[in-house]
Amino acid sequence: xxSLDFRDSRPVYEQxxxxxxxxxxxxxxxxxDKIMSVREMAASLTINPNTIVKAYKELEGGGYIYxxxxxxxxxxxRKSTAENADFSSIMQTVKSALSELCFLGTxxxxxxxxxxxxxxxxx
Amino acid sequence: xxSLDFRDSRPVYEQxxxxxxxxxxxxxxxxxDKIMSVREMAASLTINPNTIVKAYKELEGGGYIYxxxxxxxxxxxRKSTAENADFSSIMQTVKSALSELCFLGTxxxxxxxxxxxxxxxxx
Amino acid sequence: xxSLDFRDSRPVYEQxxxxxxxxxxxxxxxxxDKIMSVREMAASLTINPNTIVKAYKELEGGGYIYxxxxxxxxxxxRKSTAENADFSSIMQTVKSALSELCFLGTxxxxxxxxxxxxxxxxx
Amino acid sequence: xxSLDFRDSRPVYEQxxxxxxxxxxxxxxxxxDKIMSVREMAASLTINPNTIVKAYKELEGGGYIYxxxxxxxxxxxRKSTAENADFSSIMQTVKSALSELCFLGTxxxxxxxxxxxxxxxxx
DNA sequence: GTGGTCTAGACCACC
DNA sequence: GTGGTCTAGACCACT
Numbered sequence: 259x260x261s262l263d264f265r266d267s268r269p270v271y272e273q274x275x276x277x278x279x280x281x282x283x284x285x286x287x288x289x290x291d292k293i294m295s296v297r298e299m300a301a302s303l304t305i306n307p308n309t310i311v312k313a314y315k316e317l318e319g320g321g322y323i324y325x326x327x328x329x330x331x332x333x334x335x336r337k338s339t340a341e342n343a344d345f346s347s348i349m350q351t352v353k354s355a356l357s358e359l360c361f362l363g364t365x366x367x368x369x370x371x372x373x374x375x376x377x378x379x380x381x
Numbered sequence: 382x383x384s385l386d387f388r389d390s391r392p393v394y395e396q397x398x399x400x401x402x403x404x405x406x407x408x409x410x411x412x413x414d415k416i417m418s419v420r421e422m423a424a425s426l427t428i429n430p431n432t433i434v435k436a437y438k439e440l441e442g443g444g445y446i447y448x449x450x451x452x453x454x455x456x457x458x459r460k461s462t463a464e465n466a467d468f469s470s471i472m473q474t475v476k477s478a479l480s481e482l483c484f485l486g487t488x489x490x491x492x493x494x495x496x497x498x499x500x501x502x503x504x
Numbered sequence: 505x506x507s508l509d510f511r512d513s514r515p516v517y518e519q520x521x522x523x524x525x526x527x528x529x530x531x532x533x534x535x536x537d538k539i540m541s542v543r544e545m546a547a548s549l550t551i552n553p554n555t556i557v558k559a560y561k562e563l564e565g566g567g568y569i570y571x572x573x574x575x576x577x578x579x580x581x582r583k584s585t586a587e588n589a590d591f592s593s594i595m596q597t598v599k600s601a602l603s604e605l606c607f608l609g610t611x612x613x614x615x616x617x618x619x620x621x622x623x624x625x626x627x
Numbered sequence: 628x629x630s631l632d633f634r635d636s637r638p639v640y641e642q643x644x645x646x647x648x649x650x651x652x653x654x655x656x657x658x659x660d661k662i663m664s665v666r667e668m669a670a671s672l673t674i675n676p677n678t679i680v681k682a683y684k685e686l687e688g689g690g691y692i693y694x695x696x697x698x699x700x701x702x703x704x705r706k707s708t709a710e711n712a713d714f715s716s717i718m719q720t721v722k723s724a725l726s727e728l729c730f731l732g733t734x735x736x737x738x739x740x741x742x743x744x745x746x747x748x749x750x
Numbered sequence: 751g752t753g754g755t756c757t758a759g760a761c762c763a764c765c
Numbered sequence: 766g767t768g769g770t771c772t773a774g775a776c777c778a779c780t
Contacts, residue, residue: 265570366500377489447634451780574765623735
């Protein structure tokens, strides 16, 4: 379900966060779903459990998942996620990247159609 | 002209890269302009010259500026920048960020108007 | 495994790049192999670790090796190298050097047999 | 006749050497021809005469040109050039570059035809 | 004066 | 232990 790219310059725990975020955004994981335990995930990726713990703590801080003592980690709802999100930071990222694309001569229509596509696919 | 934010988790040299990129994208610095010398910039930010060197080398690698021995650093043209740019990587960044915004309930029209604004301001 | 020539006018970090490139081209180092750590290499050549860092970063930029945080540097595959290579620049180098050899009266057959030999040895 | 590229990372005097070498290899300048005086060249490129002096001294050292006191610099013959040339160094350059091209998957026939072309064009 | 290289030594994040 | 960043200070080549 999750694979790591060791050539990726990002730290492993960050890659894991990204992958799980993706699964949530794509709807593969929905509110209330239980995600793999720290041990299971560590075994399946053959990496140190501490790295998984770090990734899960990060996701918990972002409101994407929550932990239940003795049960495991579960996917939180959009409301919880939205409350913890740093909108201005994400917007800033988008703005910079779009400015760069514009500067490099990318066609505006290409971006607009991408936006349409993303909002259409999201349920 | 450039200021650092020590609360920012990004390394100093990366912040400098970002700021100079912005100045170029906004048209404050245009093709052929000389930018501050390594020593000047280091003195003005009260940081070590080597850190500036690192930032300038990074920008040079990205095709944003070029160095002339004994003269200084100068901003390169869009052509040079476009040749060195990693479009797919930038597009990936935009896609992920937009997906997240969509998931969090951001209005599509807000994004569309932002795109219009950016492309309009860029001459 | 690697030795420096202090009479060589090229900077030290560039000599190191060249030697490691050679080892990769000759097949002594193959895809996935771990190379000496920054500190090990620095100690073995009795030079400053930062100089090794510079050399490794250069090779990383050229797609020859990649770094894994907390693990070390590993040699990348040909695909990665080919993607980052500047063919036209290498071809230009070959062209200039061959023109000079021709002018100086070198026999054509000597060059042709050298080409044959190189392509034969490479598997 | 000669133009400089300030974006080129090579020092100016080296660029001038390269250009004059090219002119000699291409046969535009032949044995005995007088080349531009230091002052003329400096004025035509709007750079410091000392830089031209440095370039000419370099070419003189390589046996490409020779100076006659009070007259100027003149193109030397192939014999003189060949005597001063460092064949093994040039061969080494060619060998390394060809090995790299081979590694990157360049077709052997492409190189062979290039060699044929160079030797054919040279008179 | 400008960039380019190198050293010595420090602290941090990641695994 | 490994790479990543930063400082302080030095010397060299180029213009």
